[in-house]
Amino acid sequence: MSTSTPERVLTPADVERLNFSQTVGLVNEPNMCSGGAATIRAVLREVPGLTAGDRILEVGSNTGFSVLEMAAATKCDVHGIDIEDSSVRFSRNKAAALGLGNAHFAVGDGTRIDFPNDHFDMLFASNVTSFIPDRQRAIDEYYRVLKRFGVLAAVPIFYHRRPPARLLAEVERAIGAPLPRFSRADWEEMFGRPGSELFFSEEYEYLDLSPEQIDAYVAAVLAQPCNDSMSRELKEAAGSRLRYFYTLFNENLGYARYAILLYRKNRPTEFPILHASAPVAGSAQHR
Numbered sequence: 001m002s003t004s005t006p007e008r009v010l011t012p013a014d015v016e017r018l019n020f021s022q023t024v025g026l027v028n029e030p031n032m033c034s035g036g037a038a039t040i041r042a043v044l045r046e047v048p049g050l051t052a053g054d055r056i057l058e059v060g061s062n063t064g065f066s067v068l069e070m071a072a073a074t075k076c077d078v079h080g081i082d083i084e085d086s087s088v089r090f091s092r093n094k095a096a097a098l099g100l101g102n103a104h105f106a107v108g109d110g111t112r113i114d115f116p117n118d119h120f121d122m123l124f125a126s127n128v129t130s131f132i133p134d135r136q137r138a139i140d141e142y143y144r145v146l147k148r149f150g151v152l153a154a155v156p157i158f159y160h161r162r163p164p165a166r167l168l169a170e171v172e173r174a175i176g177a178p179l180p181r182f183s184r185a186d187w188e189e190m191f192g193r194p195g196s197e198l199f200f201s202e203e204y205e206y207l208d209l210s211p212e213q214i215d216a217y218v219a220a221v222l223a224q225p226c227n228d229s230m231s232r233e234l235k236e237a238a239g240s241r242l243r244y245f246y247t248l249f250n251e252n253l254g255y256a257r258y259a260i261l262l263y264r265k266n267r268p269t270e271f272p273i274l275h276a277s278a279p280v281a282g283s284a285q286h287r
């Protein structure tokens with residue numbers, strides 16, 4: 001995410017008033033989907049049949065992490081769209097530096113996706129749909145641009161326990177936006193469409209972070225070469241602001257989980273199964 005605040009005129013006192021996205025924009029924190037590369041690997045493992053030249057779209061690609069991971073792991077043409085121009089520029093530079101010619105980035109809005117109908121084999125939407133006020137319209141767009149039998153890979157964050165009102169209010173102040181209070185069932189209802197099939201789902205909890213782990217992460221963010229030109233005072237102020245946000249989010253994520261939800265746009269056969277089955281635990285053998 002980016003900040004429009006010009007860095008050179010910022011004072012440490014200004015930094016104390018920045019919200020989360022302005023702060024991470026200032027220090028160029030690389031954004032990642034929940035679970036990082038392990039999430040991308042799980043999605044690619046569970047969506048078999050993606051082959052060279054297939055098309056993948058990520059909506060809300062931010063600084064490009066997931067697109068670059070998918071472009072590196074597959075021979076697919078991987079596209080990322082994000083509403084933030086600065087994130088798109090950052091991602092393009094990163095793709096060029098990595099020599100990933102199959103990663104493409106453009107400014108775009110998830111509620112008006114600038115691609116034709118039935119175009120993509122997979123659409124990846126991580127923590128983006130909760131930021132889009134007209135979610136139904138965005139999800140309609142996700143399905144519109146997917147090919148027949150294409151896969152919507154959604155990775156939403158949700159509350160599995162009710163957080164205290166005080167915490168919610170503080171997180172909303174930190175991110176400068178209302179925080180959706182969705183459950184996993186709410187997301188499943190939103191992402192489903194008549195004829196679509198939720199064929200894989202897996203739920204994850206966030207591991208609690210110690211203050212030392214938060215400090216080590218803040219140090220890594222500030223030590224990036226792109227932050228070398230910041231004064232020591234500004235770095236200290238940004239570090240203390242980041243520490244505050246990450247500690248707050250760590251508490252909030254104690255009430256949350258995320259899920260990998262894979263939907264096929266259509267199924268070849270819609271008829272219900274009569275004799276349903278379940279795997280016998282421990283019986284699988286790979287020979």
Ligand SMILES: C[S@@+](CC[C@H](N)C(=O)[O-])C[C@H]1O[C@@H](n2cnc3c(N)ncnc32)[C@H](O)[C@@H]1O
Nearest residue numbers: 032033060062082083084109110126127128131
């Ligand atoms: C919290 S970030 C996280 C996205 C990230 N790709 C992930 O893996 O979780 C949300 C991103 O969605 C983008 N975004 C918000 N509204 C959008 C919209 N209508 N269309 C496309 N991107 C949008 C923001 O600019 C931001 O980069």
